[in-house]
Amino acid sequence: MPLVEPIPNLSETGPDAVERILAAAKDLFAESGFNAVSMNAIAEHAGVSKANVFHHFKSKNALYLEVLKTACSESGSQIDQLGSGSGTLVERLRDFSQSHLANILRDEKISRLIQRDLLENGPQRGKEFAEQVFGQNFARLVEILRTGQKKDELRKGIDPAMLATLLIGADVFFFQSREVLRHFPDVSFTDTPESYSAMLVDILLRGILPQP
Amino acid sequence: MPLVEPIPNLSETGPDAVERILAAAKDLFAESGFNAVSMNAIAEHAGVSKANVFHHFKSKNALYLEVLKTACSESGSQIDQLGSGSGTLVERLRDFSQSHLANILRDEKISRLIQRDLLENGPQRGKEFAEQVFGQNFARLVEILRTGQKKDELRKGIDPAMLATLLIGADVFFFQSREVLRHFPDVSFTDTPESYSAMLVDILLRGILPQP
DNA sequence: CGCAATATTGACCGACCGGTCAGTCAGTGC
DNA sequence: GCACTGACTGACCGGTCGGTCAATATTGCG
Secondary structure, three states: OOOOOOOOOOOOOOOOHHHHHHHHHHHHHHHHOOOOOOHHHHHHHHOOOHHHHHHHOOOHHHHHHHHHHHHHHHHHHHHOOOOOOOOOHHHHHHHHHHHHHHHHHHOHHHHHHHHHHHHHHHHHHHHHHHHHHHHHHHHHHHHHHHHHHHOOOOOOOOOHHHHHHHHHHHHHHHHHHHHHHOOOOOOOOOOOHHHHHHHHHHHHHHOOOOOO | OOOOOOOOOOOOOOOOHHHHHHHHHHHHHHHHOOOOOOHHHHHHHHOOOHHHHHHHOOOHHHHHHHHHHHHHHHHHHHHOOOOOOOOOHHHHHHHHHHHHHHHHHHOHHHHHHHHHHHHHHHHHHHHHHHHHHHHHHHHHHHHHHHHHHHOOOOOOOOOHHHHHHHHHHHHHHHHHHHHHHOOOOOOOOOOOHHHHHHHHHHHHHHOOOOOO
């Protein structure tokens, strides 16, 4: 029972079958993970026969890798423009935090897909992601922070890589824990990522101690 | 091909079959997730027949839920003693951050199991975890922070729930991203969670801006 | 001891899995 | 007309899945 019909395809020009398969696979893999999705389900979702899926992709794993590759390139290009803005380091940090979280939330499917893949494929995949997907952006962020530190916009004792980890980690944790946090009565920010981001940067900048 | 033999069982007194099944299931579920683990694999790992597993647990799902229940109660009791220490808020924060991260890392299997379950069972499970597993501890941490805030040990503008989220999130992110972070040349703390924790608290306390 | 309850087993089931295959069909160049 | 090609399909394969069942081994109790 296909939950989504393959676009009625009124006469002829619909999305290419390959694209429909990739889109269906992306949705289903992100939703339920590699093992829980059958090639039959993908085929039905895409409105083609299972055999046709195998005609275009030599195996389930090959299809999965193709989906992952696409997702990663999208994910990478989204973050590209970050950190290139001008202004003080403080302004740039605010911008980065806001747009980074927005990017994660924008295509939830991609985020889930990558999260799932990292969880299921262990250290080896972790290395691949570090080197091929996130490495550049992380290094750039660290470099920006280091430069700011030299210009005395950042405290000397701070490890730039630690700060970068914290900035990214806070957003990632927000993304994947929203559905838990939402049910804590003390928590008020799950529906407004902007306010989460603002509070995060505020804490990072000024610290949590009372100021004389 | 069982990767781990069921304990030679020299004559008779080994762990009860039910316990062996639970232990095997916990290991395998944590390692590969619900769908990727077969009842046959669990049975072999536990050194019993598959039918015997079904004799003690009415279904795969019931076994899984039992494993999850056990894992959650262990996870809960571990965190129990936190925050009950004495001393200034700063000292207690340092203690909390250190031991919280240590707890997460101690039984990696449980952490992975819960992480996997939250990812695969969506918002509904998120609510259950929030209410039945993490709710109390989170509320207690928030309460400690709020009290400290009233005694002026914490800046007024800080949202205690936000700070609690940040404390916990930083540790969780560290746990699940170690294998990625490890491969960033700028990162130096992946093998020393204590130094990560120390840097985290330092940043939170003093902020990242230069101090006059 | 006998005997019932429980623990454990191998054989088995239908459903579904990823993947294959022979073949249909529309389009294209000659 | 004909040969060829790539997209596409339904039927099918061996294998594994979660789950069942009748039969056997083990235990505990009168």
